[in-house]
Amino acid sequence: MSKIVRTISNLLILFILTFGLYVIMHGHLTPGGGFQGGAVFASGIALLIVAFGSYNIQKKLKEHHFSILESSGAMIFIGLAFGGIATVFFYNFLVGSPLFGHIPPPGSNPGDIWTAGIIPLMNIAVGLKVIAGLSVIVLVMALASSKIEIEE
Amino acid sequence: MASLAFWNPIACIIAFVVLVAIIYLFRSRGQKKYKKGTAQTQIFLSGEKPPDAEQRHIRAHNIYWGFFQALKQYYDPTIKAHTGIINDYIIWFITLVAVTAVILFIVWLT
Amino acid sequence: MTGTIFNIPFLAVAALVGIALYIIISQRNLIKLVMGITILESGVNLFLITLGYRAAGIAPIYTNAPEGVMVLPVPQALTLTSIVIGVATTALMLSMIMLTYRHTGDIDSEKSRRMKG
Amino acid sequence: MHTLVAHSAILIIAIPLLAAFLTPLISRVSKKARDILVIATLVFVEFLVIILAKDIYLNGIHIYTLGASSPSLTIPEHYMVPVRIILEVDAMSIFMGIISATVSLAATIYSISFMKEETGGDRFYTLLLLLVVGMLGLEFTGDMFNMFVFLEILSISGAALAAFRTRFADALEGGFKYIVISAVGALVILFAIGIFYSQYNLLNIAALAQAMQYTMLDKIALALLAMAFTMKLAGVPMHMWAPDTYSVAPAGTTPMIYIASQACLYGLFRTCFTLYGVTLNTATIGWIVIIIGVLSMFVGVTMAVHQSDVKRLMAYHAISQSGYMLLGVGVGLAVLGNPEALASYGREAMSGGIFHIINNALYKGLLFLTAEALFFRLGTRDLNKMGGMCRNMKYTSIFFIIGALAISGIPPFNGFTSKLMIYESVYRFNPILSVIAMLVSIITLASFTKAFQAAFTGPALPQYKDVKEVPKPMLIGMGILTIIIIFFSLFPGLIVNSIVNPATDALINQATYINAVMGGL
Numbered sequence: 001m002s003k004i005v006r007t008i009s010n011l012l013i014l015f016i017l018t019f020g021l022y023v024i025m026h027g028h029l030t031p032g033g034g035f036q037g038g039a040v041f042a043s044g045i046a047l048l049i050v051a052f053g054s055y056n057i058q059k060k061l062k063e064h065h066f067s068i069l070e071s072s073g074a075m076i077f078i079g080l081a082f083g084g085i086a087t088v089f090f091y092n093f094l095v096g097s098p099l100f101g102h103i104p105p106p107g108s109n110p111g112d113i114w115t116a117g118i119i120p121l122m123n124i125a126v127g128l129k130v131i132a133g134l135s136v137i138v139l140v141m142a143l144a145s146s147k148i149e150i151e152e
Numbered sequence: 153m154a155s156l157a158f159w160n161p162i163a164c165i166i167a168f169v170v171l172v173a174i175i176y177l178f179r180s181r182g183q184k185k186y187k188k189g190t191a192q193t194q195i196f197l198s199g200e201k202p203p204d205a206e207q208r209h210i211r212a213h214n215i216y217w218g219f220f221q222a223l224k225q226y227y228d229p230t231i232k233a234h235t236g237i238i239n240d241y242i243i244w245f246i247t248l249v250a251v252t253a254v255i256l257f258i259v260w261l262t
Numbered sequence: 263m264t265g266t267i268f269n270i271p272f273l274a275v276a277a278l279v280g281i282a283l284y285i286i287i288s289q290r291n292l293i294k295l296v297m298g299i300t301i302l303e304s305g306v307n308l309f310l311i312t313l314g315y316r317a318a319g320i321a322p323i324y325t326n327a328p329e330g331v332m333v334l335p336v337p338q339a340l341t342l343t344s345i346v347i348g349v350a351t352t353a354l355m356l357s358m359i360m361l362t363y364r365h366t367g368d369i370d371s372e373k374s375r376r377m378k379g
Numbered sequence: 380m381h382t383l384v385a386h387s388a389i390l391i392i393a394i395p396l397l398a399a400f401l402t403p404l405i406s407r408v409s410k411k412a413r414d415i416l417v418i419a420t421l422v423f424v425e426f427l428v429i430i431l432a433k434d435i436y437l438n439g440i441h442i443y444t445l446g447a448s449s450p451s452l453t454i455p456e457h458y459m460v461p462v463r464i465i466l467e468v469d470a471m472s473i474f475m476g477i478i479s480a481t482v483s484l485a486a487t488i489y490s491i492s493f494m495k496e497e498t499g500g501d502r503f504y505t506l507l508l509l510l511v512v513g514m515l516g517l518e519f520t521g522d523m524f525n526m527f528v529f530l531e532i533l534s535i536s537g538a539a540l541a542a543f544r545t546r547f548a549d550a551l552e553g554g555f556k557y558i559v560i561s562a563v564g565a566l567v568i569l570f571a572i573g574i575f576y577s578q579y580n581l582l583n584i585a586a587l588a589q590a591m592q593y594t595m596l597d598k599i600a601l602a603l604l605a606m607a608f609t610m611k612l613a614g615v616p617m618h619m620w621a622p623d624t625y626s627v628a629p630a631g632t633t634p635m636i637y638i639a640s641q642a643c644l645y646g647l648f649r650t651c652f653t654l655y656g657v658t659l660n661t662a663t664i665g666w667i668v669i670i671i672g673v674l675s676m677f678v679g680v681t682m683a684v685h686q687s688d689v690k691r692l693m694a695y696h697a698i699s700q701s702g703y704m705l706l707g708v709g710v711g712l713a714v715l716g717n718p719e720a721l722a723s724y725g726r727e728a729m730s731g732g733i734f735h736i737i738n739n740a741l742y743k744g745l746l747f748l749t750a751e752a753l754f755f756r757l758g759t760r761d762l763n764k765m766g767g768m769c770r771n772m773k774y775t776s777i778f779f780i781i782g783a784l785a786i787s788g789i790p791p792f793n794g795f796t797s798k799l800m801i802y803e804s805v806y807r808f809n810p811i812l813s814v815i816a817m818l819v820s821i822i823t824l825a826s827f828t829k830a831f832q833a834a835f836t837g838p839a840l841p842q843y844k845d846v847k848e849v850p851k852p853m854l855i856g857m858g859i860l861t862i863i864i865i866f867f868s869l870f871p872g873l874i875v876n877s878i879v880n881p882a883t884d885a886l887i888n889q890a891t892y893i894n895a896v897m898g899g900l
Contacts, residue, residue, distance in 0.1 A: 029325045045426040067403055074400035078393060089389040104324070110364055111325035137353045139325050159799060161869055168791075195269045205767070205838035212687045212762030212833035216825070222687060227685065227707035230678065234619055236369050236378030238295065238556050242563055244616045245606065249567070252667060253602035259663045260598060279570075286563065292555070299562050306566050306573065312578045322388055325671060337576065340524055345530045350560050355534060358555045365548035377623045378551040379685075 001051050002100035009051040024127035028116035034123040045135040054142035066136040072132040073129030080118050080125065124140025271312040278305030292359045297351060303348045308309045310337045310344070380432075384448060387431040388443040388466045391424055392516045396570025399508035406501040414491050421484045421511070428480045432473045436881060439826065440895040441468040443519075453896045458520065461583045461896055467521030469892060470881035473581070474733065475518040477739045477878070481640040481863065482638050483511050486631030488858025489748055492849075493630035493755065503543060509536040510635055514642045521896060523572045524582045526646065526851045527565060528610075534561030537636045539633060541628040553627035553833040556620045557636075564607040571607075572601040581893040585896035588654050588889060598657075611643035614705060615674040622686075626696035626781045627758065630751050631856060634665045634744035635688070637697055641736060646888060651712055656889035672705030674814060676819045685756045688760045689750045692830055693743070693842045696786060697818060700739045706816060707732020707801045708886075710808045715887070724804040726883060731800030733886075734879045738793045738867060741784040745860040753834060762833040769835040776835045778857045783831060785864055787824035793867040796875075 019151050020041030027033030049057050084091030094117035102114045113120075184191060195202040200210065220227055278301055285298030314337030320328060322335040359369055366374040383390075384652030398420040406413040428823050443450045443466040453461045468476070487507060494500045513533025520526050538561065542554025576582060578597070579590045591597065606617070613621035621640070625633050679699030686692040714720040730758060752775045753768065754760050769776035785792035788799075798820060806813035848854070867874055885892070 029323075031321065031323060033342075035342065043519065068407075071400045073404045075404075076399070078397045080401070081393065082397075084446075085386060088443075088445065088447055088450050089393060091448070092446065108324055108327040108329075134349070135355075141357065141360070144357075160872070161316050161796075161871065164791040182316075198594065198670050203701075205840055209766040209837035210832065211841065212765075212829060215829045216684060219827060223681075226681070230682065231379050231685070233616075234379050234682070235715045236375045236619070236623065237290075238292075238559050238620075239290065240555065240615065241560055243562070244619070245563065245610050246283060246287065248609075248617060249602055251698070252606055253599055254604055255594075255667065256598040256663060295559065299559065299566075302563065302566050306570050309570065310573050310576075313573055334580075337573075338584070340569075340572075340576075343524075343528060347528070347535075347565075350535055351558065352533070354539060355555065355558055355562070358538075358551050358558070361542075361545050362548065362551045362555065365551065374548075374552070376552050377626070377691075379682075 001053075002034050008024045013044050013048060016047065017041055020044060020131075021127075024123055025120070026113070027056065027113045027115065027123040035130050038127045039134060040134065041127070041131045042134030045131075046138045049138060049142050054139060054146055058139065058143060061110055061135070061139065063136060066132040066139075070129050070132035070136070073125050073127070073132065076125035077122055077129070084120070087146050092106075092119070094118050094121075123131025270318045271315075274310065275305050275309040278302070278308065280331060286351045289340070292362070292371055293356075293370065296355045296359065299355070300348070300352055305343065307341045307344055307348075313337050383427070383428055383565070383617055384434050385458040387427045388441055388468050388519055389445065391427050391431065391480075391521065392466075393847075394427075394866050395420055395424060395508045395511045395515070398507045398899075399512065402504045403501040404506075408501065410862050413501065413504065414494075417487060417508065418484075418491075418632055418634060420508065421480070424511070424515075425480045425484050428476050432477060433466065436877070437472050440804070440885075440891065441473075442466070442467075442895055452878065454898065458835045460581055460586050464525055465521040465583060465586065465896060466519045467892070467896060468519050468539060469734075469895075470878075470885040471645070471648070472518045474737070474878055475631075476515055478516040478520065478548070479524075479638050479642065480602075480637050480739050482582060482634050482740050482744045482860070483507075483514075485856045485859040486633075486634045486744065486748070487856075488633035488859070489751075489853050490629075492852045495749075497544070497629070497641060499543075502541070506536045506543075507632065507635070510639060512772060512821050513537075514635075514639050517642045518645055521584050523575065524583055524586055524793075526573060526584075530568065530643070530646070531565050533639050533642065534558060534611075537561070538624075540632045540643055541624050541636060543629050543632070544627070547627065549614075549623075550629075553598070553624040558622040560570070560610055560617075560620045562729070564610050567603045567607040567749035571588055571603040574600040574603075577687070583896060584649065584654055585893045587614070588656060589893050589897055590657060591796040593655070594665050600649070600858055601655060601664065604654075605647060605667070608647035608842065609642045609652065612640045612647065612701055613675075613698050614671045614701065615678045615698065618675065618679065621698055622682075622691045622694040625747070626688055626690035631748065633747040633751060637743060637747065638740055640697075640701075641740060644701065644736065648708060653717070653889055653892050656715075660751050661715040663708050665711075665715070666864065667782055668705050668709035668712055669812065673815055674702070674707060675699060676702030677815060680819045680822045680826065684829065685820060687762045687763050688766075689746070689753060689830060690832060692762070692826060693746050693750055696746075696823065696826070697739075697743055699744060699823065700786065702817065702819070703798065704732045704739070706805060706812060707735060710805055710812075711791065711883075711887075714741050716721075720808075724807040725889065726807065727800060728804035729883045729886065730875060730879050731804060733882050734800060734871075734875060735794075736795040737879075738785070738797050738864075740861050741781045741864050741867065742792075742794060744784040744863065745778055745857055746786065748853070748857050748860070749775050750783065752853055755845050755849055755853070757843065762830060765834040765843075766837040767835070767839040767843065768846070770839050770850050771843065772835075774848060775857070776831075778840055779831065779835065781861055781864060786867070787796050788820045789824070791868050793864055793871060796871040800875075863886040 020037045023040055024034055024037030081090045083101035084093045100114050100117055100120055101114050104115045105109055282302035282305055286295060289295055292320045312332035316331050316333050319331045319333035322332040362374055363369050368374045386817045400414060401412050405416055438601050440452060444453050445464045447463055453465055453736055470617050494503055509532055513529050513536060516529035517533060520529060538554045538558035541557050542551045544550045576589055579587060581590060611619040615676050617810050626638050679702060681701060683692050683695035684696060707728045711725045714725035757765060785794040802813050802816055
């Protein structure tokens with residue numbers, strides 16, 4: 001792509017990735033969550049692929065890195081679900097604890113980041129998985145359409 | 153269950169074993185002139201040389217040829233209906249949903 | 263749920279589903295087929311979202327929420343799940359089409375077919 | 380042990396899910412550790428299924444509410460209806476669970492030596508375990524939307540597995556067809572769920588069944604649900620994807636994708652019996668199921684005789700055998716509103732149909748595995764190119780004979796027992812249906828005679844002189860299924876009384892299912 005596109009995407013990528021992470025982190029308070037934020041983040045990676053070409057990106061971001069990230073995201077999610085197995089699977093065992101354990105007042109409230117127990121943590125896990133999954137889909141498809149064989 | 157009251161696989165197996173024993177009894181009373189590795193085990197085709205193994209084996213598509221020929225009127229349209237095109241699969245599905253809904257609707261009316 | 267204005271989304275659902283089914287059964291191009299499935303999915307998602315709507319409702323988020331009726335949150339959760347699944351399905355279908363094209367050199371559902379009968 | 384039983388319903392789903400994402404990480408360390416992990420997971424799942432089954436036959440329906448403060452707290456305080464995701468495992472669910480877990484275990488052991496010669500093994504096992512998760516989740520869940528999610532998990536992983544050997548163009552085609560029909564079917568099911576939600580604001584199956592009014596919209600939802608599940612279980616005339624997909628799926632995954640279709644059969648039964656139950660005009664939907672069943676039996680078997688691809692032949696038989704189940708259970712459904720006929724023959728027809736599910740899963744799984752063993756050694760599925768294989772592959776041909784005799788309903792094998800139950804009870808419902816079922820059984824025998832003659836007998840062909848028996852793990856996988864088939868053949872009465880009849884009763888008694896969640900409100 002042309003120099004203009006590359007310069008602009010260099011500038012924009014920071015904001016896109018930050019916004020993606022913001023949407024993941026505040027999923028329990030505002031619209032958003034793991035999938036939405038992850039999709040925003042992965043769209044940033046898609047922008048990089050468009051601007052710099054899949055061949056250059058693929059040198060830095062290897063497929064198996066994404067694979068590890070994706071698996072660990074899923075593992076964290078299921079691990080959190082297993083954390084409540086003493087009571088019931090998926091039990092919100094962090095309620096009342098200092099970590100995300102505050103209980104918000106019912107009805108409209110200004111929003112407290114330390115609420116919702118395991119849900120923000122699960123959002124982060126899902127976010128990791130979605131970032132890795134969507135990025136690898138975009139990357140592999142870009143590589144395949146540019147006729148570069150990926151290592152298996 | 154009623155159907156299982158008179159069905160007992162053990163009895164069936166015992167009957168089978170008895171049958172095999174009887175057959176073996178008959179077989180053991182036969183002649184014992186058979187020798188392995190001699191001309192007795194070769195294929196005999198009126199003195200002709202038998203064809204190769206490739207030629208001797210009856211291939212799958214030759215089996216039941218007459219059956220398919222007899223039921224040609226059934227088979228031709230049925231095989232033609234299996235087009236292998238994905239769009240046709242969905243057409244069948246949508247048609248069946250529509251037909252089922254109409255049948256349920258008609259039954260509801262009456 | 264009274265008033266004709268709330269029925270307009272349902273008409274849109276009917277239109278989307280109808281268009282999608284027409285595309286799926288009539289288009290032999292596999293990419294177009296996947297587009298049809300995606301439109302069908304959008305139609306179903308719109309249907310679910312519309313079910314949860316309450317007259318003059320606001321988004322079901324308590325952070326700094328104004329007073330008023332909230333729309334039902336459950337259909338939105340269902341829609342989100344359905345979207346996530348839809349992404350996975352679409353990606354899988356498209357990558358299969360890409361590989362099919364490499365093998366057969368065609369993405370027509372009749373010409374790229376190897377099995378029938 | 381008591382805690383394990385209390386949590387077993389979710390552990391059966393969660394442990395394969397955990398293992399599915401653990402395998403890519405483990406396989407970086409050692410390939411052998413990965414194989415052991417996969418097998419150990421499935422053995423543990425099998426163990427959990429068995430202890431859960433024991434508990435269910437003793438204490439009735441097993442309820443597990445996710446995220447609640449107690450597993451049995453289905454309806455939270457201040458609520459009138461269940462709002463959480465509930466797993467509800469009754470005798471029918473666990474019956475299907477036993478089938479899924481057993482066949483998956485055998486098929487996975489079989490797959491191990493296959494995967495030694497393929498690349499991308501960690502992805503294969505991830506998908507395989509996700510397929511197990513999808514099947515078991517679909518069978519255990521008590522929530523309509525959850526059912527949709529597990530159906531999609533099952534479809535996506537099944538399609539990816541079917542297209543796993545991407546170097547073949549037909550594998551991609553089979554996988555693509557599977558994912559397209561699954562995607563359309565699942566969206567249709569989601570639409571039906573939306574219709575339910577619009578009327579009752581409920582998603583739980585038990586709560587929906589209690590609230591069911593059977594309005595016009597419910598009829599449309601029934602048509603959508605029943606036909607979508609019928610397409611997924613390959614009922615004629617929506618069966619055409621099945622031969623394409625089953626014939627290309629690699630190694631042990633063909634039986635698993637087939638069992639996944641049987642899980643959709645469970646979905647159909649759950650919809651008809653539990654969700655709608657006697658509120659609907661059961662005779663109508665029962666006859667629709669019977670007609671699809673008879674068509675499946677007949678068209679499936681006649682197309683099977685005509686095939687020359689060994690796996691396509693077996694795939695058409697899979698369709699044909701599903702017809703028996705639909706016929707047996709359809710007869711039960713048709714007389715559900717008539718207690719006299721139900722007691723006299725309807726219940727037995729259903730037992731026959733349900734018994735046929737497990738019998739068929741076993742011998743059909745075995746036959747698919749033998750077909751894949753042929754493909755593994757010969758590199759072709761074409762029966763026209765095979766011959767004389769019983770000289771080279773002794774054990775495989777013995778397994779094939781056992782499977783073929785069982786599927787053709789030759790006494791004393793288990794296929795005969797369930798078919799006998801179906802013939803006898805259906806004869807009292809409608810003699811013509813019973814006669815068709817027997818005719819289909821004869822043609823089944825004929826087509827397996829053809830397959831056996833073409834592949835295993837005949838003179839030794841020169842090009843296959845060096846073909847050896849398949850490796851040991853494959854033989855173990857087939858051997859497990861064979862041993863279970865022989866056990867089922869010898870003690871059919873035991874199986875019918877201990878696991879089949881409870882499953883039948885669980886389908887018939889809608890009220891028990893509802894009360895387990897709604898607490899007899």
